[in-house]
Amino acid sequence: AWAARAVGELSQGQRQQVCLLALQISEPATLLLDEPFASLDLLSQARLAAQLDASDHQILVSTHLLEHVYDFERVLWLEQGRVRADGPGREVCEAYAENVRERAASERGRRA
Structure with missing residues (x-):
């Protein structure tokens, strides 16, 4: 649903999801994410957490949001x-x- 929209028109959560997908496509050995849940509403945090959980990549996360x-x-x-x-x-x-x-x-x- 976002394909026709410019990245600048997306919400912060949508932009972060697109960025993570772009990183995953390049198949790095490790992803280092600095405060990936910052500025996201609860639904966007849940989506991002699910996206990270489903990833096969090694992921390092810097966060103050302990629940994640x-x-x-x-x-x-x-x-x-x-x-x-x-x-x-x-x-x-x-x-x-x-x-x-x-x-x-x-x-x-x-x-x-």
């Missing part, structure tokens, strides 16, 4: 240039989320 990497085989939590955790997605994401909750509580305590 919970089921990843391996997730690295990077903090200030160092690996803070390395393991199954759910395990690393839960540790990161707990750390964020602790830091937020600490900041609230300092402001009170």
